[in-house]
Amino acid sequence: MATTDHDPLAGKIPITLITGSLGAGKTTLVRHLLSHPDTGRAAVVINEIGEIGIDDDLVRASSESVSLMANGCLCCAVRTDLQETLRELIGDRRAGAIPDFDRVIVETTGLADPGPVIQTLITDSMLNARYRLDGVVTLVDAVNAFDQLASSPETERQIALADRIFITKKDLSDPASLASLTPMIRAINAQARIRFCNMGQIHPSDLTGIGLDSARVGERPQQFLRDLGFDPERDAEAEAEAPYLGHRLVGRHDPLVKTLSVRFEQPFSWPAFSAAMEMLIGLRGKDLLRVKGIVNVEGSPVVVQGVGHIFHDPVTLDRWPGADTTSRIVFIARGMDIGSLRGVFEAARNLGFGHAF
Numbered sequence: 315m316a317t318t319d320h321d322p323l324a325g326k327i328p329i330t331l332i333t334g335s336l337g338a339g340k341t342t343l344v345r346h347l348l349s350h351p352d353t354g355r356a357a358v359v360i361n362e363i364g365e366i367g368i369d370d371d372l373v374r375a376s377s378e379s380v381s382l383m384a385n386g387c388l389c390c391a392v393r394t395d396l397q398e399t400l401r402e403l404i405g406d407r408r409a410g411a412i413p414d415f416d417r418v419i420v421e422t423t424g425l426a427d428p429g430p431v432i433q434t435l436i437t438d439s440m441l442n443a444r445y446r447l448d449g450v451v452t453l454v455d456a457v458n459a460f461d462q463l464a465s466s467p468e469t470e471r472q473i474a475l476a477d478r479i480f481i482t483k484k485d486l487s488d489p490a491s492l493a494s495l496t497p498m499i500r501a502i503n504a505q506a507r508i509r510f511c512n513m514g515q516i517h518p519s520d521l522t523g524i525g526l527d528s529a530r531v532g533e534r535p536q537q538f539l540r541d542l543g544f545d546p547e548r549d550a551e552a553e554a555e556a557p558y559l560g561h562r563l564v565g566r567h568d569p570l571v572k573t574l575s576v577r578f579e580q581p582f583s584w585p586a587f588s589a590a591m592e593m594l595i596g597l598r599g600k601d602l603l604r605v606k607g608i609v610n611v612e613g614s615p616v617v618v619q620g621v622g623h624i625f626h627d628p629v630t631l632d633r634w635p636g637a638d639t640t641s642r643i644v645f646i647a648r649g650m651d652i653g654s655l656r657g658v659f660e661a662a663r664n665l666g667f668g669h670a671f
């Protein structure tokens with residue numbers, strides 16, 4: 315019998331999809347990878363829902379090949395943008411507009427169901443000529459995973475579709491929660507390798523050759539997709555029927571969850587900013603899913619990050635990532651609007667927390 319070791323995926327640029335719930339540590343991991351000497355030449359595609367690309371600014375400092383797909387979720391409206399972005403990367407590389415690259419890292423938003431993205435990467439024939447999906451890496455936030463799993467079906471899908479899972483924020487979690495987290499993940503995904511990851515510090519080799527092998531994907535993509543738990547034909551029908559309201563598959567996400575991008579022209583004093591955030595958490599903590607931003611604190615760029623009611627230590631950057639020195643904060647929240655958000659910050663100012671508001 316003739317044998318062949320021909321690999322239909324050989325020579326194609328591997329894509330690693332980094333997914334995980336809001337604030338799980340995806341950008342932290344990508345930034346670490348880009349600073350690691352063994353990562354090689356990587357292009358990065360970042361998908362953010364907010365109008366103001368915060369992650370983009372942070373990652374751009376570490377790589378010249380960063381593409382941002384803002385203002386839409388990769389699993390919904392921006393899916394075609396991903397196809398275009400990946401094609402453009404090839405064109406830009408050919409034209410010498412960006413440095414050469416050997417792999418692509420795609421960071422999804424925390425709200426993305428990776429299923430449709432995987433489907434796109436596997437079934438788009440033009441993309442398939444140049445790229446191959448190397449694997450899906452899902453970050454699970456040890457502190458917030460329990461709440462996120464209870465409230466967000468996307469978190470479950472992210473875990474279910476992972477080839478490799480990293481549990482982040484072990485340092486912030488308690489032993490009892492940690493002990494119950496792994497079995498909970500295992501109940502959703504019995505196969506993916508699970509490891510801990512502190513502040514994004516994994517070795518780049520943890521992201522390569524991780525399971526979407528040619529036999530499964532290259533030769534039987536539809537079957538592979540069905541193995542993952544969804545049926546491309548059924549999904550295509552559902553998509554055709556769904557009303558298009560800017561967010562492609564309406565109803566896939568909690569309709570009350572919105573992304574609010576707020577810009578403040580005037581610098582903050584730290585007491586004013588933190589008082590406003592404390593008020594917001596006190597008043598609407600349960601509805602606040604994610605806060606991240608770069609805040610101008612008396613001239614200095616300070617990165618603020620909140621996931622649920624947990625706030626991470628603010629980090630002062632050495633310099634502004636670009637010419638824009640306004641404060642830009644993205645809130646992902648349930649049932650809030652920009653007016654009420656601004657009202658909270660106004661109230662903090664009126665209460666006299668610092669004059670630089």
Ligand SMILES: Nc1nc2c(ncn2[C@@H]2O[C@H](COP(=O)(O)OP(=O)(O)OP(=O)(O)O)[C@@H](O)[C@H]2O)c(=O)[nH]1
Pocket residue numbers: 334335336337338339340341342343369423424482483484485486511512513514604606619626627
């Ligand atoms: N203590 C601790 N903090 C972490 C760890 N990993 C990430 N963080 C912090 O978690 C916060 C969110 O991290 P990001 O990397 O922005 O998370 P993300 O998944 O990209 O967030 P979204 O893009 O909003 O979904 C930041 O303040 C990080 O410094 C960890 O292992 N331990």
